[in-house]
Amino acid sequence: MKLHRLLLATCFLYLTPARGQTLIYSLTYAETRASSQARFASMPLMPGQRTQQQNLDLLRNTRKTEIYSLSLADGTRTLLFSDEGMNLEIKAPGTAAGGGKAYAAGTWREYRSTPTPGVYSDEAIYELPLDRSNHYRKIAPATANQPPAILSPQSNKALVPAFVNGKFMVEIYSIPDWKLLHSWDLMQLVKDSCGGCTPVGYGWLADGKRVFVNLTVVGDEDDTADKPGAYFFSEEGISLGAVPAEFAVLQVPGYVHPNFIERHILGQMPDGRCIFLDYAAKQGSPGKPEPFLVLSSPDVKLGKAFPLHFSIGEVFMSPSGKSIAYLEDRPRPDYRTEVHLWVRNLESGAEKEVFSVPPPPLPNSPEPNVTLRLLGWMN
Numbered sequence: 001m002k003l004h005r006l007l008l009a010t011c012f013l014y015l016t017p018a019r020g021q022t023l024i025y026s027l028t029y030a031e032t033r034a035s036s037q038a039r040f041a042s043m044p045l046m047p048g049q050r051t052q053q054q055n056l057d058l059l060r061n062t063r064k065t066e067i068y069s070l071s072l073a074d075g076t077r078t079l080l081f082s083d084e085g086m087n088l089e090i091k092a093p094g095t096a097a098g099g100g101k102a103y104a105a106g107t108w109r110e111y112r113s114t115p116t117p118g119v120y121s122d123e124a125i126y127e128l129p130l131d132r133s134n135h136y137r138k139i140a141p142a143t144a145n146q147p148p149a150i151l152s153p154q155s156n157k158a159l160v161p162a163f164v165n166g167k168f169m170v171e172i173y174s175i176p177d178w179k180l181l182h183s184w185d186l187m188q189l190v191k192d193s194c195g196g197c198t199p200v201g202y203g204w205l206a207d208g209k210r211v212f213v214n215l216t217v218v219g220d221e222d223d224t225a226d227k228p229g230a231y232f233f234s235e236e237g238i239s240l241g242a243v244p245a246e247f248a249v250l251q252v253p254g255y256v257h258p259n260f261i262e263r264h265i266l267g268q269m270p271d272g273r274c275i276f277l278d279y280a281a282k283q284g285s286p287g288k289p290e291p292f293l294v295l296s297s298p299d300v301k302l303g304k305a306f307p308l309h310f311s312i313g314e315v316f317m318s319p320s321g322k323s324i325a326y327l328e329d330r331p332r333p334d335y336r337t338e339v340h341l342w343v344r345n346l347e348s349g350a351e352k353e354v355f356s357v358p359p360p361p362l363p364n365s366p367e368p369n370v371t372l373r374l375l376g377w378m379n
Contacts, residue, residue, distance in 0.1 A: 021072040021318060022378040023325055024080070024097040024130065025341065027357065029063040029368040038366035039063070052111040056087060059109060059119065063368050065092050067102055067130065069378055070355060072323070072343060080130040088136060090126065094146045097376035099155030102128040103175065105146035108138075125178055130378065140178035151175070151376065152208035153270075153319075157235070159211055161202050168199050170211070172235050184237030186213060193242065196226045201314070206268040206321075209235055214264040230265040230276070243274075250294050252305050255280035258289050266293075266314075269346065270321035273297045277312060278305075295346060306349040318377050322346055325374055336360055339372045 031039065040058070044050050050058075064084035068077050081102065083090050087109050094105030108122045125140040149158040158178075160171045172182040186199060197215035204211055216228045232240035243265065250257050263278040274296060279289035291311045296303035315324045328340040336359035344351040357372045 021320070021323065023070040023072065023316075023341075023343070023354070024067065024102070024375040024378055025070065025355070026065055026067045026092045026095060026373045026375055028065045028092040028371045028373070030061070030371065031063055031368050032361060032363075032365070034364050035063075035361070035366050035368045056109050056111065056119065060089050062089065065090050065095075067095075067097070067128070067375065069130070072354065075354070078132070080132055081128050081134055081136075086134075088126065090128070091146070092371065092373050094142075094148050095373070095375055096149045096151045096158065097130065097378075098151040099175075100130055100378060101155075101176070102130055102375060103139075103149060103151070103158065103178075104128055105142045127176055139176060140173075149173070150202055150204065152204045153206055153317075154208040157181070157204075157208060159202055159204065161199065170202070170213075170233075170237070172211075182236050184233075186233075189233065189237065189239045190215065190231060194226045194228055194231070197228050201264055201266075203265070203267055203314075205232070205274075206270055206272065210240065211235060212265045216262060229262040247274075247296060249296075249303070250276075250278045250280055250292055250305055251303070252280055252292065252307075254283055255290075256283055261289060263294070266312075267317050267324070269295070269317065271297075275315065275317075275324070275346075277308075293344070304349070306344070314374070316374050316376055319379055325377075327372065327374060332359055334359075341372065341374070 043054055047055060064082055066079055067081040069080055070077050088106050090104040090106040096103055104126050106124060106126045108124065109119055112120050123142045123144055124138045125142045126136045127139050128136050147160050147162050149160050151158055156175050158173045158175055160173065162169045162171060168186040170184055170186050171180060173179060174181055194215045196217060198218045199213050200216050201214035202211065211233050213231050213233065215231060217226055227242060230243040234240065257280050261279045263276045266275045266277055268274045276294040278292050278294050280292060281287060281289045291308040293306040293308055294303060310328050312326045315326045317324050323343050323345055325341065325343050328342060330338045330340055332338060338359045339357050340353050341355040342351055342353050357370045360369050361367045
């Protein structure tokens with residue numbers, strides 16, 4: 001009973017709301033074979049005929065990554081950082097933003113004549129001030145495939161999930177010095193409740209001291225002893241158990257909840273309500289279950305359910321807790337996919353599409369492939 005009360009209290013924390021309705025996102029321009037040929041058509045073929053900068057440019061995996069702010073008040077877009085023309089190539093999948101700064105995994109390359117002539121590279125974590133100065137500083141080493149970091153609501157810690165030596169690890173770092181605070185084996189903590197499960201989503205609760213993990217069963221594994229769903233943990237790696245079954249019950253008139261689908265937690269609002277992704281099917285209809293966004297506190301009578309036009313993954317909550325942003329992968333008739341950026345008001349449920357990028361270019365197009373990623377919010 002004591003643990004049950006602790007779990008409920010976890011989603012009933014109160015924090016003073018902050019103001020902010022400015023989204024941070026990145027656009028990465030990756031070269032295709034056709035776009036690379038078009039871009040470097042005039043470049044000399046022989047390495048000895050090229051400048052050292054041209055040789056460095058050829059080593060880049062992307063043409064550039066740009067970080068923008070988007071004001072929801074007037075739709076103004078502002079370029080905050082770009083690695084175009086730099087020896088630094090940031091990796092958008094490893095970038096997170098908060099507190100007026102971005103933290104990115106990146107590769108620094110430079111030509112050195114000594115001790116051995118050639119190009120030298122360094123994988124590291126960089127701090128990028130989002131003030132249009134294009135400054136940056138190295139703060140820690142990084143692995144070649146550095147996993148994306150998830151910043152706490154206070155932007156003072158980063159959660160980094162990692163798969164190391166067959167183990168799903170959770171690492172917690174302090175910001176901005178990127179000092180490792182805690183490291184724990186996730187599956188060791190849930191071996192008795194969901195030992196056959198796989199993590200499919202991570203995040204922070206509103207206090208910045210607790211984290212959540214969504215666990216599911218994948219493949220042909222079907223152990224009835226496993227209990228997939230949302231689990232809470234302290235940042236130190238103490239298990240706080242699964243979200244109670246009666247919490248965040250999806251109640252929509254004319255719909256029933258399928259027993260074979262588990263709900264996933266997406267985040268927590270500053271007033272303590274947790275946000276879940278859940279599914280329900282129309283009564284008497286064998287149709288496909290439909291996705292819903294569910295807001296719930298320990299008192300399920302206060303819960304809200306908003307229908308979704310598509311299933312969503314990671315969400316980014318504004319500092320005020322009034323809005324969330326998420327991406328839609330929209331398939332086209334020509335089998336290419338467009339990415340659209342949406343913002344939803346959590347008070348009214350109203351949603352609005354605020355930005356999109358074109359689908360991947362056709363094979364012979366001279367244009368690069370543009371990838372849109374959400375990074376966070378600014379006050």
